[in-house]
Structures are given as C-alpha cells and as structure tokens.
Amino acid sequence: MSDYQHLLPAYRSHAALGDAERIAWIRADRWLETAQARAALARLEDLLSYPARDRMPCLLLYGDTGIGKTKIIRKFLRDHPACFDRGTGISSMPVVAMQMPAEPLERDVYGGLLTALGAPGPMTDSTYRLKEVCLSLLRSMGARMLIIDEIHALLVGSFRQQRIFLNVIRFLANDLRVPLICAGTEAARQALLTDPQLAERFEAFHLERWTDDFQVSQLLTSLGGILPLRRPSDLATTAVRRKVLALTDGMTSRIFRLMETVAVEAVRSGDECITIDSFDGDNLVLPLVSMTRHMEKGLRHRASR
Ligand SMILES: Nc1ncnc2c1ncn2[C@@H]1O[C@H](COP(=O)(O)OP(=O)(O)OP(=O)(O)O)[C@@H](O)[C@H]1O
Numbered sequence: 189m190s191d192y193q194h195l196l197p198a199y200r201s202h203a204a205l206g207d208a209e210r211i212a213w214i215r216a217d218r219w220l221e222t223a224q225a226r227a228a229l230a231r232l233e234d235l236l237s238y239p240a241r242d243r244m245p246c247l248l249l250y251g252d253t254g255i256g257k258t259k260i261i262r263k264f265l266r267d268h269p270a271c272f273d274r275g276t277g278i279s280s281m282p283v284v285a286m287q288m289p290a291e292p293l294e295r296d297v298y299g300g301l302l303t304a305l306g307a308p309g310p311m312t313d314s315t316y317r318l319k320e321v322c323l324s325l326l327r328s329m330g331a332r333m334l335i336i337d338e339i340h341a342l343l344v345g346s347f348r349q350q351r352i353f354l355n356v357i358r359f360l361a362n363d364l365r366v367p368l369i370c371a372g373t374e375a376a377r378q379a380l381l382t383d384p385q386l387a388e389r390f391e392a393f394h395l396e397r398w399t400d401d402f403q404v405s406q407l408l409t410s411l412g413g414i415l416p417l418r419r420p421s422d423l424a425t426t427a428v429r430r431k432v433l434a435l436t437d438g439m440t441s442r443i444f445r446l447m448e449t450v451a452v453e454a455v456r457s458g459d460e461c462i463t464i465d466s467f468d469g470d471n472l473v474l475p476l477v478s479m480t481r482h483m484e485k486g487l488r489h490r491a492s493r
C-alpha cells in the first residue's frame with residue numbers, strides 16, 4: 189500500500205479508510221485558515237486586548253452571504269472559550285457572541301445575551317430589569333468583547349426601530365467599556381451608515397470574494413493536502429483555479445461545497461483524484477445561480493457537437 193505522500197502527514201491515515209467513512213469525513217464541518225480569515229482574526233485579537241476606555245472601538249465584519257463571517261466568529265470563540273474556575277467557583281466568558289434577534293427589539297437583545305451567557309431566564313421581567321441582570325452578569329463573567337452576528341437582520345425593522353436598536357447596543361458597549369463587533373452583509377454597513385455617530389465609531393473590515401490569485405491556489409492546495417483521496421489531485425493548475433472561480437463566483441461557501449462534491453464523486457467513481465475533468469460532470473451540486481449557467485454551457489457545448 190502506498191503511503192499517500194500527496195497528503196499532509198496528519199491526514200494520510202484517512203485515505204486508507206473505507207468509502208463511506210471517507211465521504212462522511214469530506215462532508216464534515218471543518219475550519220481552514222485562509223489569509224483573509226487570519227487577518228480578520230488578528231484584528232479581533234487586537235481589539236480584545238484593547239484597554240478599557242470611555243470610547244471603545246467597534247468593528248463591522250462585512251461581506252456577502254457565505255463568505256465566512258460566522259465561521260470566523262466561531263473560530264474566535266473557540267480560541268477564547270468560557271471557562272469555569274473550580275477554586276473560586278466563578279465562570280468567565282471573555283468573548284460573548286449572539287445572533288441578531290429576528291426583530292430589532294431591545295428585550296430580545298438581553299434575551300439573546302442571557303442565552304449566550306448560559307443563563308436563559310424567564311423573559312417576563314421588565315426590560316429595565318433584564319438589562320440590569322445582563323450587565324451585571326456580563327461584568328461578573330469578565331466579558332471583554334461583545335459580538336453580534338447577522339446584524340443585517342436589523343433591516344426588517346422600521347427606521348425608528350433600527351435607530352433605537354443601534355443605540356441600545358452602543359450604550360451596552362459603552363456601559364461595559366468593551367469593543368463591539370458586528371458581522372453582516374453589505375446591507376448592514378448601509379444601516380450603520382445611517383447613524384453618523386455609529387459610523388464614526390465603527391471600523392469596517394471587508395471580507396472579499398476570491399479572485400484569480402495566489403490565495404485561491406493556496407486554498408486549493410491546502411484542500412488537496414487534506415481530502416482523503418488515494419491519488420494526487422491536479423489542483424495547482426491555472427485551469428482548475430479558473431474553473432473553480434467561474435463555477436462559484438469566488439464565494440467561499442460555494443467553493444467548499446463544489447470541492448466537497450467533486451471529492452465525493454472521486455471516491456464514488458474510483459478515480460480517487462480531482463482533475464479539470466472532475467468539474468465537467470452533469471451531476472455537480474452547485475448553487476442555483478451557477479447551476480443555471482453551468483447547464484446552459486453544457487447545452488451549448490452539446491449543440492455545437
Ligand atoms: N474558513 C473556513 N473553513 C472552512 N469552511 C469555510 C470557511 N469559511 C467558510 N466556509 C464554508 O462556507 C460556509 C459559509 O460560511 P459562513 O456561514 O461563515 O458564511 P457567512 O458569511 O456567515 O454567511 P451569512 O451572511 O449567510 O451568514 C460554511 O458553512 C463553510 O462550509
């Protein structure tokens with residue numbers, strides 16, 4: 189048996205597993221550190237170590253849907269987990285992250301935070317009381333950063349509701365003297381810009397789509413080194429890179445989904461490697477947009493034969 193030299197050492201043993209196990213492995217959730225994700229994490233790290241002062245800096249992490257915002261936040265949370273000190277009996281949670289409530293309502297922010305703190309309680313108390321409980325818990329648990337994901341959901345509210353909500357989160361961050369991080373789409377950026385005071389406070393970090401460059405090669409090469417296929421794949425060529433970008437419009441979620449599909453197909457077909465031809469199959473699982481284009485191209489190709 190070959191020892192799968194094309195794979196990174198830690199991943200070689202996976203290639204020897206059976207088909208079903210390898211397919212499950214390919215489809216499992218994973219984290220890959222891309223250059224952009226690394227830069228975003230470094231920025232978050234920097235803000236976490238920011239000393240408490242009256243006016244704390246805030247950050248908006250924005251980019252298209254599926255670009256990887258939530259993945260970055262989850263990774264940051266894993267890097268800074270909550271911990272329980274048995275000696276003192278005190279739990280601490282340096283980074284508190286919540287998802288934007290379905291509606292921009294003040295009460296729901298406190299509800300979301302209490303759930304994030306592991307202390308969901310009855311939501312029958314007055315808004316004022318909920319806020320007090322929330323602030324006191326955040327302080328006693330040593331929260332040093334607040335993150336609100338999916339902030340674009342703010343836009344379902346009326347203009348007035350949006351302004352009230354933005355003030356609520358701003359005052360929360362002010363009271364606690366911690367940096368506030370919001371993540372969302374371009375629409376979120378527009379919403380924040382409507383409040384000059386907030387726009388002034390927020391620094392923006394744009395997560396961009398992948399383009400035809402060195403970073404895409406790096407991503408594909410990293411995938412080639414971990415996907416449990418038994419033969420070396422042809423992922424470093426310009427043709428493959430261009431094909432992947434054309435089929436996915438450079439969207440992170442689509443790239444991962446596409447690579448997962450061709451890798452699974454490589455296992456099922458017995459080809460055991462990914463080549464430029466892997467991307468021409470009729471059964472590629474692509475998002476609707478790129479799928480339409482892919483089929484049109486296929487039809488044109490067949491008509492011209
Ligand atoms: N660094 C990464 N490592 C591995 N997979 C990733 C990474 N970034 C993104 N993905 C893939 O892309 C998918 C979408 O990522 P994510 O949920 O973070 O996007 P998002 O920007 O939060 O999108 P939305 O605005 O719709 O919430 C993930 O489920 C995962 O499959």
Ligand SMILES: [Mg+2]
Pocket residue numbers: 257258259337338
């Ligand atoms: Mg998300």
